[in-house]
Amino acid sequence: MDTEHDELREACGLYVLGALDPAEQARLVAHLRTCDECAGTVDSLRQVAASLPFAVPQVAPSPELRGRVLSAAARVRPPRSGAYATTATSLVTPAPRRNRALAAGWLAAAAATVVAVALWSQVSSLQTRLGDSDARLTDVSRRLDDSERRLQASTSETSAVRQRLAVLTAADAFELRLVGQPPARQASARAFVSSTRGLLFAASNLPALPAGRTYQIWYLTRGAPISAGLMQPDAQGNATEAFVVPPDLATPAGMAVSLEPDGGVPAPTGAIYLATQ
Amino acid sequence: MSFIWLAVVNSTSTAEDREAVARMIDGDQNGLAALYDRHGRFVYSLALRIVRDQADAEDVTQDVFVQVWRQADRFDPARGSVVGWMLTITRARAIDVLRRRGTRPASVGDVAAFDTSDDTPGQDMQIAWAQRTREVRTALDSLPLLQRLAVELAFFDGLTHAQIAEQLDVPLGTVKTRVRHGLLRLRDRLAGSS
Numbered sequence: 001m002d003t004e005h006d007e008l009r010e011a012c013g014l015y016v017l018g019a020l021d022p023a024e025q026a027r028l029v030a031h032l033r034t035c036d037e038c039a040g041t042v043d044s045l046r047q048v049a050a051s052l053p054f055a056v057p058q059v060a061p062s063p064e065l066r067g068r069v070l071s072a073a074a075r076v077r078p079p080r081s082g083a084y085a086t087t088a089t090s091l092v093t094p095a096p097r098r099n100r101a102l103a104a105g106w107l108a109a110a111a112a113t114v115v116a117v118a119l120w121s122q123v124s125s126l127q128t129r130l131g132d133s134d135a136r137l138t139d140v141s142r143r144l145d146d147s148e149r150r151l152q153a154s155t156s157e158t159s160a161v162r163q164r165l166a167v168l169t170a171a172d173a174f175e176l177r178l179v180g181q182p183p184a185r186q187a188s189a190r191a192f193v194s195s196t197r198g199l200l201f202a203a204s205n206l207p208a209l210p211a212g213r214t215y216q217i218w219y220l221t222r223g224a225p226i227s228a229g230l231m232q233p234d235a236q237g238n239a240t241e242a243f244v245v246p247p248d249l250a251t252p253a254g255m256a257v258s259l260e261p262d263g264g265v266p267a268p269t270g271a272i273y274l275a276t277q
Numbered sequence: 278m279s280f281i282w283l284a285v286v287n288s289t290s291t292a293e294d295r296e297a298v299a300r301m302i303d304g305d306q307n308g309l310a311a312l313y314d315r316h317g318r319f320v321y322s323l324a325l326r327i328v329r330d331q332a333d334a335e336d337v338t339q340d341v342f343v344q345v346w347r348q349a350d351r352f353d354p355a356r357g358s359v360v361g362w363m364l365t366i367t368r369a370r371a372i373d374v375l376r377r378r379g380t381r382p383a384s385v386g387d388v389a390a391f392d393t394s395d396d397t398p399g400q401d402m403q404i405a406w407a408q409r410t411r412e413v414r415t416a417l418d419s420l421p422l423l424q425r426l427a428v429e430l431a432f433f434d435g436l437t438h439a440q441i442a443e444q445l446d447v448p449l450g451t452v453k454t455r456v457r458h459g460l461l462r463l464r465d466r467l468a469g470s471s
Contacts, residue, residue: 009457010450010453010454010457011453011457012457013428013453013456013457013458013459013460013461014431014438014452014453014456014457016460017428017431017432017456017460018431018435019431019436019437019438019441019456020437020438021437021438021439024438044464045457045460045461045464047464048460048463048464048467049432049460050357050361050364050365051409051413051463051467052413052417052428052432052433053319053322053323053364053367053368054406054409054410054412054413054414055410055413055414055417056322056323056325056326056433057322057326058318058319058322058410059318059321059322059325060318060321061317061318061321061334061335061338062331062335065317065321065335065338065339066310066313066314066317068335068339069309069313069317069338069339069342069343070306070309070310070313072339072342072343073306073309073342073343073346074306076343076346076347147378147379150378151378151379154378161444165444165445165446168422168423168426169423169445169446169447175422
């Protein structure tokens with residue numbers, strides 16, 4: 001029981017994030033029924049997990065989305081509302097019985113009309129459905145194309161990610177922190193350097209680049225600064241890039257980022273935006 | 278163990294949100310519109326962080342609000358806030374999208390995993406929320422990198438235990454311990470900063 005507890009208490013974190021495999025999850029759920037300590041941990045970690053969305057950068061959706069959401073909602077039946085339920089019972093009004101024969105003839109004609117109308121509406125509904133299916137098929141094949149394109153993009157992204165992870169997990173990796181300099185006080189960056197696996201450089205809050213300019217990253221060594229690579233931040237001023245480290249690079253004393261002409265320069269010429277302290 | 282931040286969220290939005298849900302149960306679309314105006318940006322931002330594609334994030338946002346509209350009568354205030362309910366649905370829907378794609382886009386090493394920027398809060402974000410945002414980011418930043426990656430891969434990328442171990446190239450047991458320690462450390466940080 002105690003070894004069971006020691007083993008399962010470790011799984012509480014993955015459990016609240018929904019990442020446990022089903023068999024282990026079932027064991028943990030059973031354990032939680034009898035173990036107040038683990039149940040308490042799970043409760044408190046659930047709240048931690050619930051706070052994680054607060055770390056997400058806030059981005060406004062396109063203004064059209066509001067209208068889309070509301071009209072999509074209008075197409076589905078509102079909850080617990082009887083207003084949308086129609087009944088067929090009131091559609092047929094019995095004919096008054098003044099003259100049975102006349103009524104019978106009228107009824108036959110009416111019945112024929114009803115049948116004709118029903119047939120016509122069935123045909124037109126079939127046509128609509130056929131049109132719908134066609135549209136759906138086109139939609140599905142468009143999505144398939146989309147997915148294939150994404151698959152290719154993801155595969156190349158995955159290998160880029162693997163390269164970046166290799167830097168982070170390399171035995172010889174070390175981290176440098178860069179702080180914003182006078183042109184960009186609010187900027188910051190972290191660099192992970194491994195002479196065997198490469199450089200991973202993540203910067204945030206950099207000012208937008210003027211036309212024809214690029215940010216260039218430098219290793220500060222005993223001699224002249226050595227270029228580490230170029231970097232173009234996104235619209236939010238953030239960038240993450242992986243670079244190959246020059247094989248003969250001595251452990252750098254620090255790093256810096258300067259603003260340079262497009263294409264980069266052999267030695268820094270522009271203002272320094274980021275530097276290690 | 279309850280956190281003050283939950284109380285903060287409660288006091289800033291729950292009363293209005295519950296009223297909005299009550300109107301939705303009556304079939305009043307204005308309730309939905311009010312909920313969207315208050316939290317649409319938050320829902321969209323979480324969806325975008327997970328699916329990393331604007332069009333997909335908008336689809337997820339639409340699905341979330343339609344689901345909330347249809348199932349308004351199933352909301353149980355005893356189990357948490359309206360926002361918490363919506364974010365749970367958002368994460369589930371967004372991770373569904375990732376899994377339907379069959380492949381995962383960049384998981385780490387991209388901007389969001391390292392993001393330390395402090396955005397101006399939108400009109401829909403109360404001041405208390407903005408403050409909470411800073412606290413959660415600061416707490417995340419304080420984690421050792423690999424603890425943080427393990428937590429983020431599970432929460433934002435929907436990776437399973439085995440997938441995280443593969444991505445980080447560490448044994449399964451190490452992932453377990455890292456995630457647990459990461460979350461416990463976040464818990465202590467967040468409790469301390471409230």
